[in-house]
Amino acid sequence: xxxxxxxxxxxxxxxxxxxxxxxxxxxxxxxxxxxxxxxxxxxxxxxxxxxxxxxxxxxxxxxxxxxxxxxxxxxxxxxxxxxxxxxxxxxxxxxxxxxxxxxxxxxxxxxxxxxxxxxxxxxxxxxxxxxxxxxxxxxxxxxxxxxxxxxxxxxxxxxxxxxxxxxxxxxxxxxxxxxxxxxxxxxxxxxx
Amino acid sequence: xxxxxxxxxxxxxxxxxxxxxxxxxxxxxxxxxxxxxxxxxxxxxxxxxxxxxxxxxxxxxxxxxxxxxxxxxxxxxxxxxxxxxxxxxxxxxxxxxxxxxxxxxxxxxxxxxxxxxxxxxxxxxxxxxxxxxxxxxxxxxxxxxxxxxxxxxxxxxxxxxxxxxxxxx
Numbered sequence: 001x002x003x004x005x006x007x008x009x010x011x012x013x014x015x016x017x018x019x020x021x022x023x024x025x026x027x028x029x030x031x032x033x034x035x036x037x038x039x040x041x042x043x044x045x046x047x048x049x050x051x052x053x054x055x056x057x058x059x060x061x062x063x064x065x066x067x068x069x070x071x072x073x074x075x076x077x078x079x080x081x082x083x084x085x086x087x088x089x090x091x092x093x094x095x096x097x098x099x100x101x102x103x104x105x106x107x108x109x110x111x112x113x114x115x116x117x118x119x120x121x122x123x124x125x126x127x128x129x130x131x132x133x134x135x136x137x138x139x140x141x142x143x144x145x146x147x148x149x150x151x152x153x154x155x156x157x158x159x160x161x162x163x164x165x166x167x168x169x170x171x172x173x174x175x176x177x178x179x180x181x182x183x184x185x186x187x188x189x190x191x192x
Numbered sequence: 193x194x195x196x197x198x199x200x201x202x203x204x205x206x207x208x209x210x211x212x213x214x215x216x217x218x219x220x221x222x223x224x225x226x227x228x229x230x231x232x233x234x235x236x237x238x239x240x241x242x243x244x245x246x247x248x249x250x251x252x253x254x255x256x257x258x259x260x261x262x263x264x265x266x267x268x269x270x271x272x273x274x275x276x277x278x279x280x281x282x283x284x285x286x287x288x289x290x291x292x293x294x295x296x297x298x299x300x301x302x303x304x305x306x307x308x309x310x311x312x313x314x315x316x317x318x319x320x321x322x323x324x325x326x327x328x329x330x331x332x333x334x335x336x337x338x339x340x341x342x343x344x345x346x347x348x349x350x351x352x353x354x355x356x357x358x359x360x361x
Binding site: 018033038043047050054055058126127132133137157173180184187 | 200203207208235241242243244245247253256257259261263264
């Protein structure tokens, strides 16, 4: 099935239509959300960044030349957004520390309406599972985490991860190796 | 004696390194093969946990799609931006031409002196008066010096001339 990005190469005027883009969102939104959730570990932030990812993709759709898969391109945008998020969060931490007041993000979360589409029990189980995984994953460095999650969750090849993270294949391999070793070490430590 | 794969070799295999030795060993060693499967199972657990945590009902995704579409519709389009940009540039250009034109016209007005009509006779009389008028007091010593110098020069010329005549005789 052709989506808006594959159409870009054929008919740019068709791609500009929002109706077509809606199909692309429907195809990839779950995967992008999962990817961001795995990177960040916070469902609210992952939701916001998923929306931002598609907005950026639509704004920059002319840059997509069809050299990689649509998902690889979207995942690259998502990875960059996650990097920006961590960078801004670090800055926000120092700002908060210096001003000792609540950040805009915290205020926004306090005002947020809870998601009622998932039952409270499911939500608790989901959060617990996520927390147990994130406890391990968050100990990895950012490049290791990005590489491991793209490999394990999205089952991307080294070449695809290299495109997504804008790193050389050799570097990707090294990060993946180190991530696996660290994970193994921590898992064994947990079992003991 | 069979040497089993190390942790590093397992990690390298999972990281995508082509190692014929390790692959060959896995084919004959069920213990290492089992260990590799354990590694893969642990990674699958991570994937399943995150996949499970990211599950949402269909309505959720629909709501999110609508939210994205609304945000996209609210964005100013690039075409509108360029149209606005061109209009602004044209206005700025027209304004600058007007301002420059005004400044140039104003300067021309200041630079131009009104013409005064004067007859040729009057002009000659003025010139003659100007030529015959006394030297200003400040220039009096200079005038004297010039006249003295010219007298000395005349006398010197006469002496040289007379000497030349005498020699020729």
